Amino acid sequence: MAEYLDQPFSMLIGLSVLVLAVALLASVVKLRADIRTLRTTSNQQLKRLNARVAQLSNEHSEVASALDDLCDSASIASAPDSSLAVTPAEQENRIIKSILNEGDLPKGLEKAFELLHPSPESTLWMAFGISVLDQNTKTLKLAWHQGIKEAVARQFSEARLIHGSAPHATSALLGEHVVVRREPAAQKHRDQPPATRLPEAVQAWHSFPIKKVDGSVLGTFDILSFNEGFPLPDSNRIANYLFVTSIILERHSYLNGILSQARTDKLTGLTNRGFAEESLVKEIERSQRYRNPLSVVLFDIDHFKSFNDTYGHDVGDLVLQEVSRLSAGAIRSTDVLGRWGGEEFLVILSETTLDSAMVVAENVRKAVESAHFEVCRSVTISLGVAEFTPHDTAQSLVKRADEALYKAKKAGRNRVLAQSKVA
Numbered sequence: 553m554a555e556y557l558d559q560p561f562s563m564l565i566g567l568s569v570l571v572l573a574v575a576l577l578a579s580v581v582k583l584r585a586d587i588r589t590l591r592t593t594s595n596q597q598l599k600r601l602n603a604r605v606a607q608l609s610n611e612h613s614e615v616a617s618a619l620d621d622l623c624d625s626a627s628i629a630s631a632p633d634s635s636l637a638v639t640p641a642e643q644e645n646r647i648i649k650s651i652l653n654e655g656d657l658p659k660g661l662e663k664a665f666e667l668l669h670p671s672p673e674s675t676l677w678m679a680f681g682i683s684v685l686d687q688n689t690k691t692l693k694l695a696w697h698q699g700i701k702e703a704v705a706r707q708f709s710e711a712r713l714i715h716g717s718a719p720h721a722t723s724a725l726l727g728e729h730v731v732v733r734r735e736p737a738a739q740k741h742r743d744q745p746p747a748t749r750l751p752e753a754v755q756a757w758h759s760f761p762i763k764k765v766d767g768s769v770l771g772t773f774d775i776l777s778f779n780e781g782f783p784l785p786d787s788n789r790i791a792n793y794l795f796v797t798s799i800i801l802e803r804h805s806y807l808n809g810i811l812s813q814a815r816t817d818k819l820t821g822l823t824n825r826g827f828a829e830e831s832l833v834k835e836i837e838r839s840q841r842y843r844n845p846l847s848v849v850l851f852d853i854d855h856f857k858s859f860n861d862t863y864g865h866d867v868g869d870l871v872l873q874e875v876s877r878l879s880a881g882a883i884r885s886t887d888v889l890g891r892w893g894g895e896e897f898l899v900i901l902s903e904t905t906l907d908s909a910m911v912v913a914e915n916v917r918k919a920v921e922s923a924h925f926e927v928c929r930s931v932t933i934s935l936g937v938a939e940f941t942p943h944d945t946a947q948s949l950v951k952r953a954d955e956a957l958y959k960a961k962k963a964g965r966n967r968v969l970a971q972s973k974v975a
């Protein structure tokens with residue numbers, strides 16, 4: 553009897569084992585397929601990343617090989633003398649290579665200055681400076697100087713690109729060597745604009761444009777001469793020096809470009825979340841060290857989903873861009889405005905108390921409310937404000953602003969609310 557009972561029972565067990573084996577096989581096959589897909593995707597990402605790295609290193613190696621060519625030509629030109637321990641050409645090579653390894657702009661320019669071989673007398677009778685052209689603001693900014701008095705350096709630390717406003721502005725505009733000499737007192741025009749007047753004791757101001765290979769101007773090299781009888785550095789040396797500084801400035805602007813790309817939100821042009829977070833952490837450290845007030849405003853576009861749903865994603869994107877522009881216009885340029893999430897923004901207001909931050913937030917709200925938007929006509933935002941306390945972290949501070957923002961939404965939107973009292 554027991555034998556009859558055992559037979560179907562063992563068949564049942566056999567069948568279950570078979571089903572389990574098939575299920576196991578199927579999941580192994582699926583797992584292998586998943587791994588293959590994952591590998592292909594990450595391989596593709598890796599390939600794209602590698603291509604970008606190769607492109608970057610190509611661009612860098614072009615700069616490096618240009619400098620190596622310069623080193624080689626310098627070595628050939630001055631036929632190394634084997635009896636000397638270090639030839640001038642070798643010394644120059646060393647300077648150029650150390651410039652290549654220098655990431656800091658003023659330090660790189662300081663090192664490059666050695667290539668001019670200024671004599672001790674020339675540094676007595678002359679002062680030197682390098683200004684970098686900021687293409688966005690069309691302004692020349694003094695990046696390095698030697699021998700220029702602080703007051704003069706401050707006066708010329710920024711110069712707008714206006715013809716005649718200053719010798720270096722004219723030089724950058726024309727792309728030519730410009731020299732402005734002190735006129736004898738008798739010939740001086742009384743109505744000459746002050747900016748074109750030379751700084752006290754300066755007899756002549758020579759300005760040389762620093763250009764890229766394509767001819768576009770990156771900045772200027774300036775020599776202020778206190779004694780016209782004293783000769784300028786040799787013109788070949790100046791040409792070599794301008795070439796090296798052009799590479800330094802180009803690399804600097806290239807790296808800055810990459811850096812600012814990594815920090816910018818593509819759609820709105822605002823600081824992205826990663827960089828806004830970094831800035832907030834830095835501001836918190838500063839606030840803790842100097843005991844300065846610090847506040848943040850978190851805001852969000854009201855009913856933003858309905859703009860997307862009614863007019864489409866493109867109009868939604870335009871609304872985001874316009875709100876970014878209006879908000880940026882309502883705050884100081886020193887404040888940080890970042891895109892925090894989809895339609896959420898964070899403003900970091902250093903040295904600002906809660907009360908003042910409420911005023912700023914209200915200005916931002918009004919700027920958006922009173923603007924006319926194409927297609928959807930009007931847009932409003934809700935804002936939450938919080939002030940830093942000594943025990944805050946970046947997260948806890950933003951969280952309080954977020955709670956206030958949530959309350960502003962609940963209270964009917966289009967309003968500013970402050971954090972609840974902090975214990």
Ligand SMILES: Nc1nc2c(ncn2[C@@H]2O[C@H](COP(=O)(O)OP(=O)(O)OP(=O)(O)O)[C@@H](O)[C@H]2O)c(=O)[nH]1
Nearest residue numbers: 852853854855856857858860865868869894895961
């Ligand atoms: N066009 C566009 N839409 C985005 C972007 N990022 C996020 N969004 C959309 O933003 C909408 C946010 O919707 P919700 O979180 O419901 O908020 P809301 O509609 O603004 O409602 P309230 O905040 O309560 O006033 C979602 O539909 C997202 O798809 C973007 O870059 N472009």
